[in-house]
Amino acid sequence: MVTSRTLRTRARILAAALDLFERQGYDATTVNQIADAAGITSMTFFRHFPTKDAVLVADPYDPLIAEAVVAQPAQLPPLERTRLGLLAALGDITPVEDATARRRVALVAQTPSLRAAMAVGIDATQEAIVERLAGDGVDRLDAAVAASACLAATTAALLAWGSGPDDVTLADLVRRALTQLAPSGTTS
Numbered sequence: 001m002v003t004s005r006t007l008r009t010r011a012r013i014l015a016a017a018l019d020l021f022e023r024q025g026y027d028a029t030t031v032n033q034i035a036d037a038a039g040i041t042s043m044t045f046f047r048h049f050p051t052k053d054a055v056l057v058a059d060p061y062d063p064l065i066a067e068a069v070v071a072q073p074a075q076l077p078p079l080e081r082t083r084l085g086l087l088a089a090l091g092d093i094t095p096v097e098d099a100t101a102r103r104r105v106a107l108v109a110q111t112p113s114l115r116a117a118m119a120v121g122i123d124a125t126q127e128a129i130v131e132r133l134a135g136d137g138v139d140r141l142d143a144a145v146a147a148s149a150c151l152a153a154t155t156a157a158l159l160a161w162g163s164g165p166d167d168v169t170l171a172d173l174v175r176r177a178l179t180q181l182a183p184s185g186t187t188s
Contacts, residue, residue: 053117066132078146153177
């Protein structure tokens with residue numbers, strides 16, 4: 001069970017890490033420096049994040065995203081269910097989460113060593129979606145193709161957003177990217 005104390009500690013670690021990464025660079029920042037800045041021990045850091053890169057690329061929203069996908073009408077094709085589910089999940093992003101995510105994405109986009117970690121995170125999101133769709137009767141391959149296509153579009157939007165204008169939200173760019181996968185004649 002995730003407690004409010006756990007969430008506060010994770011938020012403190014994330015804030016300290018983002019500040020240090022932006023000031024010193026990702027590669028020059030150590031876990032010990034992050035822990036010190038957050039007022040915790042390195043052991044506490046590792047209870048919340050398994051690696052330094054997880055601070056930037058771990059996605060606590062995978063279960064919520066998968067639930068939003070499977071909540072879409074079952075008669076829709078898997079690609080459309082996934083696309084609409086991702087769009088629905090975007091509606092839950094607060095302005096504070098949007099600002100924090102922008103900082104995280106900007107750091108990932110400018111740090112080549114984080115690209116592999118980002119790919120692992122995307123794989124975890126894909127697997128969460130595939131599991132939920134397959135559990136709802138969708139063929140695993142069809143579910144994997146749908147999740148992969150939608151997450152590729154979302155990733156392209158994320159990377160563009162990290163270095164884009166401040167007045168463009170993550171939701172704006174992800175909607176634009178996912179519209180490319182919409183059935184002909186659909187604009188949402």
